[in-house]
Every structure is written in C-alpha cells, then in structure tokens.
Amino acid sequence: MTKVGFLYPGFAAEDDYPRLGNMVQPPVEVELVHTKFKRDAHTVQALTEMGSINRLLEGAEHLKGTGIESVLWTSTSASFTLGIEGVQEQIEVLEHSLQIPASTTAMAFIHAADVIGSNRIAIAATYPDDIAQLFKGFLEYHGFEVVKFSSKGIITAAEVGTLQREEVLKLAVENDSDQADTLFIPDTALHSAEWIDEIEEAIQKPVLTANQVSFWEALRLAGQLTEQTGLGTLFRQPLEEDT
Template identity: 60%
Template sequence: MTRRPPPARLGFLYPGYAAEDDYPRMGAMLDPPAEIHLIHTEFMEDAHSVGALSEMGSVERLLQGAAFLEGSRIESVMWSSTSASFVLGLDGIRQQIDALEKRLGVPASTTAMAFARAVKAVDARRVAIAATYPEDVALLFRQFLGHFEIDVVHHSSRGIVTAAEVGTLEKEDVIDFARQNTPQNVDALLIPDTALHSAAWLTELEKATGTIVLTANQVSFWEALRLCGKLTPQPSLGTLFEEIP
C-alpha cells in the first residue's frame, strides 16, 4: 500500500480582500488537500498606482503580516501580489523575499517571480497579457517579464483602479476578457492580478482561449508548492499543474 505524503502547509500574505477565497479552494482541490494559512496584509490605499503599490509591498508591511505566520509550521510563504512586487523592480523583489525568509525561516517568493518561473516551466516563448490594471502598471509588468527574455507579443489594460472592483468580476466576464486578448500563435496567456478570481475556471479559461492560461492566484499556489518540494501533477488546475518538470 502506497503511503500518501503529508499535506503541504502553505503560507500566503494577501493584500486586502478580493479573491483570497481562491487559495482555500485550490488547497481543497489538491490530492492530498493542502493546509492553507492566509493572512490579510494592510495598506494605505487600494489603488493600482505605482505609489500605492509600492507602499503596499514595502518590507515593513510584509513583515507586519509575516508576524501572524510565526509558529504556524508553514513550509513556504508567498507574497501574493503581482503588481506590489514588480513595481519595485528586481531589487525590491529580492528585498521582499529576503525579509520573509529571514523572518519565517522558510522559502519565500512573490507572485511576479512565480509568473516568470511558470512561463519557463510550460516552455512558453510567446505570451500575451490580459491585465486588469491601468495601462502604466500593465506596461511595468511587461517590462518585468523582459528581464527573463519572455517575448510579450500582446498586452491589454482593462484600466481598473481598485482590487475590490477586480474581485467582483464574474466568470463570464473573466472568460470573455481572456478570449478577447488571446491572439493566434501565442504559447500562453498571462492574467496578472491576485484580486481576480480564476481558480474555479482554469480548465474553462484554457478551453475558451485555446492556449495555456496562467493566472496570478494559480501561479502563486504552484510556486508555494514548488518551494516546499510538494509540487505534484494535479487535475483541474490547468496545464501548469499537469506535467511537473
């Protein structure tokens, strides 16, 4: 009889309230189910602007949230925000990761870095971006991907300012947005906002677009499992989870 591995114990620092229910949903979808520890971090302003995102992703804010994960026996921790990491650049991301690892003593990463690794994992050479952000923030995500020699052939900006509003978008709206921004001959579509629900619709998103779809909450969850060495093939979580390199 094969002994099942113990469940992963995953920590997530999530700014505010929007689509955080994606994480326990994905945890329950795993075999075996994961133990999820999710902490809501605080910030001054809910806005997709460089200034607000920089404050939201400051090391001080992350460490305030990390304090609530001490003693939780988590095996990895994610700063579950794409924009409040890439707006700070690679040096800022390194500072975020270093601070979390030193405070909690476990591997750490951010959603922005998870996107870069996930694109490489699925061997996507040409990608499109469907961003809910304003245009200036969407462009910064495109520039961030350029550091990893990821060829972005299309990007769109929905222009939504607050995470709270993004969190209200429903299934058909998200699928239509994805479909409208998937040009022919791309290897993957990237949807970079952890405020956007996607966990329940990953299979349908890939069917509607005809390509691999990588969403912010999906890649964050994948990265958390990868960091603690408990990433295994899983159904219903998209191509990213089907074959583990």
Template identity: 55%
Template sequence: MSYTAGILYPGYSAEDDYPTLERLLGDGIRLPLVHTLMREDAHRVDALLDIGSDDVLADGARQLLEHRVQSVIWACTSGSFVFGWRGAREQVEKLQAVTGLPTSSTSFAFVNAAAGLGLRRVAVAATYPDDVAAKFVEFLQAAGLEVVRLSSRGIITAAEVGTLERGEVLEFAAANDDDRADALLMPDTALHTAAWLSDLEDRLGKPVLTANQVSAWEALRLAGDRAVHDGLGTLFREGTGGERNASPE
C-alpha cells in the first residue's frame, strides 16, 4: 500500500524534517509539504493567531490538494493550541471543509499519540516563551493528561529554533525530563528531531514525542497507514492510533 499525507507548514525552519521522515518511513510513503504564509515569525499570541488564521490555512490547503493527498495536517503546534481546545477544533473543522479530507493539527496529534501509547503523565520541554508554553499545558490538560513538569527555552522565532543542533536538542530533552513522566513531549515543529528520535529515546529511556514526528504519524494514520515503522521512536512502533475523548471545558 502507498500513502500520501499532506503537510501544511508555516514558514521556514525545520521543514526538512519531513523529507527525512519520508526517507526513514520507506517506499510507499509520501509527505508533500506546502509552506503557509507567516507574516511575522514570532512565538507571540497575536502572531500565532494570524499564522493559524482561516484564510492562511485555506490558501495552503488548496495548494496541497494539487498533490493528491489522502489526508492533511496543519503542522504547527503553537498555531493550533493557542486558539484553545474549542478554537483548535473549529480550526480543523474549517480546514477540513476546504480539503474534503481527513484533517488534523499537531496539537491534536500530540493528544492522539498520547492516547495511542496509553500515556497519562507527561513532561514538556518547549522551546517557546513561558506564556505560550503554558497554553500548550492547558491544551494537554483539556485532553486529560497530567503535566508533571513544564520547561520553556524562551525562544521567540521559529528560525532560531530551527538552528538548534543534535547535541543541543538531546541536552535540552535530558535536562527537562521528569522521573514521574511516562514520556517527554517536545512541541515545536520548528525544532529538528526527525533524524534523532532513536537517540532521544535512548538518552531518556522512555518515549519521546516531538512535533514533526507526531504530525507525520497523525497524517499517515488519517490516510489509513497502520503499519509498524522502526527507527522513528516508540510512537511509530507501538502507537495504536487511538483518539482521546477529551472535554473542551
């Protein structure tokens, strides 16, 4: 079987994770990517609301449909959770109305991945400023997850996040894990992680969920892929594809 899962990606920072993921996933998997408009590169609430606005996503989705994709994911965590649970759900519903295809976002990919692995308690190592990182925690809590530790690196731009190299990413993860956590979550699609997923899990000794990883997993799940894929962390090896029934209240 072959699967084509479409990626809507804001601006330019770690978009090369997707060709890496495509290569590691092997024959039969395609992850075509369209860059969406980023008027201002800033992990700031007002800028993020614009990055994830309906018109911006609709324009990108129409371009993505030219690639004959089977599913679509808005590959931006902060540009989805910043709307809150209800707003993020409405964002996906409006995007799906444009695509006519199974559609999701990275924020929901994180909670569905957690459900698929049976996670209950997580630590979060976010590259965002504190106020934005706190909104991700609120989103996870709305999904019924307990966040036992939150760490934020305070980086304003996606471009700067994209410059972090392997050693820095591994150190950031290790320094901000928590023994009480079932897994560590790293929620920025601007952060390169695709080539280092096994390294991250070997370093921590537990599942590590990263934004580009869960985005690809969610998009492929929605496209119908249920195969086990090695070399991409516990999620691609053991994730069942379940969805968490969460309250937006």
C-alpha cells in the first residue's frame, strides 16, 4: 500500500487526511505528525515561527523510518508567509532530512492549478485580510490573475476547524466570481474532503482546497497519482508521466 506523510501544525482538520486516504482507490496509508508551535494565530509573527525550519525538522524526526514515499508541510499560510525563498527552503530541508520528495501546501496549489489550467482565480480565504493578501501576492508571483479576493478574518486554526458543511459551502458560493475559472480555498484548518464535488456543483467550476491539493501533491510526488472520482476536477485529470 502507498504510504505518504504529512506534517500538520496543531489540531483542526487533520482528520481530512486519513479520510482522503480512504476515499481514493486503492486506499492510501497516511502517516500524520502534529507539529508544535508557540501560538495558534493567523499573524505573520506566529506563522513564521510555526513554519520555521526548526519546527519542520522537529516534526520530520517522527517520520523517519515510517516508510513514507513523500512528505507535505500542510500549512498553506505558514509557508507562503515566509516568502518564495522561505517556501523553497522548507522543501529542500524536508527532502534532505527524509531523503524523499517533499512539498508544501502553498506549492501544491501552484502545481494543481497548472494541471487543471487555471488562470483567473477567486480566493475564498478564512484568514485575516493581511495574511490573505500575502496569499494573493504569492499567486500573482506565479503568474495567476486574482479576479476576486475575500478574507473571513478568522484568527485561529482551531476556530476554522469547527466550520461545518453549510458554512464551507456558503464560504465558497459567496466568494466565487463569474470572472474566475477556479476558486481557491487555502486553509488546511478547514474541512473540505467530503464536500469537494458538492462545492464544484454549487459554483459550476473547479475548486482547489488546501487539504485536497496537499493530498494530491503527496500522491504526485510518490508517483502514485491516479484518476479518482469524488474529489473534484483536480483528481479527474490525467497526469503526464514526466510531471
């Protein structure tokens, strides 16, 4: 059985990962490590500490010897907040430490968007405005046009993790745009795994959610990505062998 690893800060929507592992066919084994941090807050200072190299290496130690084939740092905001060079350093450090392919949720969004042909993006962010603006800048750096931008203003991941199906659907529908070809929902603290097809049906376009793209990226890096149903447009895309 394919086995992939995730470093997940704290507790919020981490149960999406084993859920996704059971939703794909054949099933995928998930090894998830909860990383530590000083403060659960969507602020630059807190996210910089949360995504620091020391925190990632601390978590990576628990993944050694587990037989995982790839690893993801699954905090979108505690990746893009560190800037382009910071994201790359996170990836390089994890690859060096574990000697397997690695990525971050922030980069998973870029790779996933490229695969489905996204160009014009609407962002439905749970973050405060300043953090959401950093995500917008991250996407624009990678060549995407952000045609609508919204921020729900939630400070803690713990609070985001309490949002239920109806609230997640409302977040998507109210913050979509007719001008966008894809909707991005970037917080790994937000549950989404079971509702991706439902969200796409509601907005009539592809949606990329943080936990969805993280799981997809882990499979892609492990060379175990196959077309799936029930997980949105992204998982229905054929992948080139050399991707």
